[in-house]
Amino acid sequence: MRLRSFWLLLTKDCRELAASRAFWLMLIFVGLLVGQGFTTAVRLYSEMSGGGDGPAALPQGLTPLDGIIVPTWGAYDLAATLLFPFVAIRLVSAEKESGALKLLLQFPGSLLTKLGAKGLALLLGWLVAWLPGLAAIVLWKSYGGHVNGPETVNLLFGHLLRGMLAGGFAVAAASIAESAASAAIVTLGFTVGTWALDFVSAGRGGLLQQIAGYTPTAALRTFEHGLLQSNTVAVMLVVTLAGFVLAAIWLHPGRTARARAGWTSVLVLLLMVLSIGGSKLRTSWDKSENHRNSFSNADEQLLKTINSPLKITVYLSPEDPRLMDYEQNVLRKLRRVLPNLQVEYAAGSQTGLFENAADHYGEIWYEINGQKSMDRSTIEEVVLDQIYALSNINVPERQQSDFPGYPLSVQPAHAPILFYLAWPLLVVVFWWVFRH
């Protein structure tokens, strides 16, 4: 299809997006959510920094990414789950219901290209919705707050992929379902399903936990930790694209049910192959300023020399906070460095409250080349020492982290006016201008 036709279709879809009240409502609510997240985050950060004459936390523990940017942009996770899908559904369903689809199908170009124009329009709409979030970052900077470029851009990239994933799924649901209401139910069902998967698979290991690592919430979490993982990006892109291809298969009424079912099977198969392939990608980049996803350089160099498989057996239940510490401080980093890492979660209960000593509860076993050792600590240095001892490697000299931390005691001045008054007003004015 000619570029000009694509441009015209994109213009049409942008106009349709702007004609939908759902889009303008989303913009208003996103502003309110961002405002709420930002003001709360700034106040809490201020308290942690010793504001209000209270004791300050250790400066090294105060990172604007965790304290300000992630909670503020958490509004977009909520929007991608509960608001944006309805905007995307409307973009497809309105054309189905008004009869415009019959014209669209006869326009030049393939259906996938036409859906591509819709996808691009949705992407632009999603970026417009970012304005309050970006304003929050600017506001934070204006308070004298610190913003680290790479980790912030990485987080924004995560939200971009998260939005497109939500859009892709919603477009597919709208194409398959008879009505917008059915599509909304399917989309919400999917979201609740991924939440359940996230919850059920936590600390269980195996295939279920691997799959749960790619649910929208879990995938976004990696970006929130300042990590850019090629496998997460690949799987999110593949699933998003699959949503649009599925929509192209189902949206055309000229295909027989058998043809649709056949093409859907091929797509599912292809999706599985590509997702499994994508999940095998190991390259990742730690974009966090305090390198929270990496061991020290010296440790990483040594760990890379261990070629033998390392098996870790953890006797900690999924709801035990020690397991969460161990996952975040040790396992996440080890998975990035050691390709032959096998983790087994061996606790017999969900909470660990009623385990007894005979069940080895609390133990963590390490095994390399048949040699085993056990420790109960979840502290990074202790765990690494265990691994070095099993591999007959001398413990390197470790340096203290040079991350200074960025305490800042400040009040969220102008934020309530900006997010609760100016932004909704601006949205209403733009909506009125567009209408008239």
Place this chain on the structure above:
Amino acid sequence: MTEPVGELRLGTDTGFSGRINYHFESLSAELEQFFRVENLTKTFGRRKVLSDVTFDIHEAEVLGLIGPNGAGKTTLFECVAGLIPAVGSITYRTRHLEQSERKRALFYFADGITPWPEQRVSWVLRFFRSLYSQSTRRLDELINKLKLTELLNSRLATLSKGERKRVMLALGLLTPQPLLLLDEPFDGLDLRQTRDVMSLLREERVAGKTLMLSIHQLVDAEKVCDRVVLLNNGTTVAEGDFTKLRVQANLSEGGLEEIFLALT
């Protein structure tokens, strides 16, 4: 098929406009081979809605599709346009058209649709004009002939049935495909508007456009169509011009109503 021997262009100063491609040896064959719908069959579940429907569409004619409610007219159009799957064959100049290829040769405008209801008429018209690279002059001409000037600033959702029908007709006539299928083009129009639209469609035919119209008002069909296809219970009852149909219906005189009643 032989290549055209030449092309005769008629300017407006001659009192005619449009062009005639002349093929001398194969003119008759060419007429027969423009579009052909053959053995088109469509079932919904166990219900057969169209059964071996076969007819020809000649170049630069107005062909009427006549039939009672439920005869399968809209389904037939949607099958021909490739919007719903069906068994059968559609050929354009003897070449079989796959479902995906039909949009290059024909355009179908459904009845009762209000595409992009929140957009203004002027934008929708300009969108079609740009999409199909039509001239501004052509658009202005259609706006004038269909009396759309006063509607240009209105949203499609706010138009009456007749107004919407005129806008849809303008959109249809902006498409460059050689064949345009229009489902109930006069539905919702008053007497004067119907006459104006008929006149416009005849002009389009003279300019070389081929039109197939689904019409349930037989009086309208008689006025505007060169030939008709009679559809009843999903089958082609008759096809041809009025003289041929009268013969088929054993009538020495009488209009389409009499022919229709005699044949169905």
